[in-house]
Amino acid sequence: SQQGEEDPQALSIQEGENATMNCSYKTSINNLQWYRQNSGRGLVHLILIRSNEREKHSGRLRVTLDTSKKSSSLLITASRAADTASYFCATDALWETSGSRLTFGEGTQLTVNP
Amino acid sequence: EAQVTQNPRYLITVTGKKLTVTCSQNMNHEYMSWYRQDPGLGLRQIYYSMNVEVTDKGDVPEGYKVSRKEKRNFPLILESPSPNQTSLYFCASSGDGRPFYEQYFGPGTRLTVT
Numbered sequence: 735s736q737q738g739e740e741d742p743q744a745l746s747i748q749e750g751e752n753a754t755m756n757c758s759y760k761t762s763i764n765n766l767q768w769y770r771q772n773s774g775r776g777l778v779h780l781i782l783i784r785s786n787e788r789e790k791h792s793g794r795l796r797v798t799l800d801t802s803k804k805s806s807s808l809l810i811t812a813s814r815a816a817d818t819a820s821y822f823c824a825t826d827a828l829w830e831t832s833g834s835r836l837t838f839g840e841g842t843q844l845t846v847n848p
Numbered sequence: 849e850a851q852v853t854q855n856p857r858y859l860i861t862v863t864g865k866k867l868t869v870t871c872s873q874n875m876n877h878e879y880m881s882w883y884r885q886d887p888g889l890g891l892r893q894i895y896y897s898m899n900v901e902v903t904d905k906g907d908v909p910e911g912y913k914v915s916r917k918e919k920r921n922f923p924l925i926l927e928s929p930s931p932n933q934t935s936l937y938f939c940a941s942s943g944d945g946r947p948f949y950e951q952y953f954g955p956g957t958r959l960t961v962t
Contacts, residue, residue: 767950776852776938776953777891822891824951835906836881836951840890 740823740842748847753810755842757823758803764826766799768808771820771841780808780821813846820844850875852954854939860960861929869924869957871939879942880922881906881951882914884935891938897922929961 741756757766765784769777783790783799783806790797796809810817820841852873861867873880881896883906893906897916911933913925922941926933939954 769951774936774956774958776955777940777951778953779950782950835893835896837893837907838883838891840888 740839742842744843746845747813749813749815751813753813753844755808755821757806757839759825766806767824768797769822769824815846815848817846818844852939852941852952854954854957856957857955858958862962863930864928867926867929869937871922871954872920873941875941877941877943881940882924883938885938886935931961934961935959
């Protein structure tokens with residue numbers, strides 16, 4: 735079953751603006767990860783936030799996690815044309831004690847216009 | 849350089865002709881996984897392996913086989929490919945034997961079955 739769902743499906747902004755993408759999930763999780771994918775290429779890990787964390791920063795990235803609402807957001811500040819890509823959230827369900835399953839959402843396509 | 853490699857990168861084949869997509873990682877990772885990516889469906893896990901000789905089904909295993917005879921290699925086998933297996937395939941690996949942490953993705957294999 736689909737665990738993570740990103741919103742919006744597509745986002746178009748101007749260079750220098752901030753971009754916010756949201757992810758909702760259905761079951762309790764161990765942690766949540768965000769990945770980036772340039773067109774047709776492999777995914778690249780951006781950031782991981784654990785279920786007991788509320789906010790995490792990495793460079794121009796800021797991730798928040800609200801486990802009560804089962805949602806996360808990824809904020810990219812001062813966006814650049816090179817940030818144009820698809821962004822995916824991925825979760826591992828708490829009930830998967832073997833730690834075997836990472837479920838990805840369908841992604842948000844971000845376009846940053848120069 | 850730490851990486852996951854896949855071969856071939858592009859493949860066009862005909863229905864029923866057995867094929868193998870190779871995946872290799874040089875990071876001594878225990879966990880490896882195969883995903884397929886389709887428009888509107890996101891990434892879906894096909895099979896995963898927690899360690900050598902340990903494999904298990906993901907969300908969409910029908911029509912696929914895998915093996916894990918060596919730690920570094922995790923080939924994906926399509927015994928009798930069908931057009932609905934036309935997709936973009938990704939191999940990924942993760943340290944610590946679980947996908948809880950950062951996954952490293954290969955560059956992808958674009959498969960077309962006619």
